[in-house]
Amino acid sequence: MTLEAVLSCLHLLALLTMVVFLSSQAALCRSEWMNAAVVQRLARLDLVYAFAAVAVLATGLMRLFLGAKGVTWYVSQPLFHLKMTLVVVGVLLSFKPTAVFRRWLRQLRDNGALPGDAEVRATRKWVMWQAHLIPVIAAVAVFYARGW
Template sequence: MTLEALLASLHLLAILTLVVFLSSEAALCRSEWMNAAVVRRLARLDMIYGITALVLLLTGIARLVWGVKGLTWYVSQPLFHLKMLLFFVAALMSLRPTLAIRRWLKALNTDGALPSEEAVRKVRVWIMVQAHIIPVIAVVAAYWARGM
């Protein structure tokens, strides 16, 4: 049970960290606040968000493999599949902001250019959609944990 508690704790810590860094990106990605420091900070936040998403995935896989319930139980649960679908949708959606922020950082480092208002607005929309998918995953997990 100690391993199960450790894996669950690490998974929960990854979830909370993911939410913090995605929320930070959403709060910071605004055209009216855009300057060189913000572009650099967004790039760092996005990198940490990506690493955290990977840690979240790895701790989830660890729970599947070494957790008490085991892989067979997890894959037999429909809500598990819904959670995974939503996680991968959010992960795929994160690619567009990540690539845009990397382009912004490259342009900033190359010639000091900042992103346009329209570019910032589009990236913020993608970040906000992800930020709204993540709580749905938590709701699915709550129902799933109660046997629904």
């Protein structure tokens, strides 16, 4: 029982860390606030977000394989499969902003160029899609964890 609680805590901590850094990206990724410091900060925030996402995945796998309910119970739940599908969608959504933030940082370092307004707005939309998907994933997880 203690292992289950520890794994749950670690998973939640990783998830909350991910949400904080994704929210920070959403807050900073605005054309009216864009400057060299923001470009650098967005790249750092995205790196921490990626590490947190890996921690969410790792702790989720530990819960799957070491948790009290066991793999068989999880894979028998249809909502578990929905959650995993949504997680894959979230991962795919994260690739675009990560590539863009890295390109912005490279352009800034190479020639001091800042991204244009349209590109900043488009990238922020990708970040916002990710941010809005996370609570949906959490809600699905709550329902399947209770056998709904």
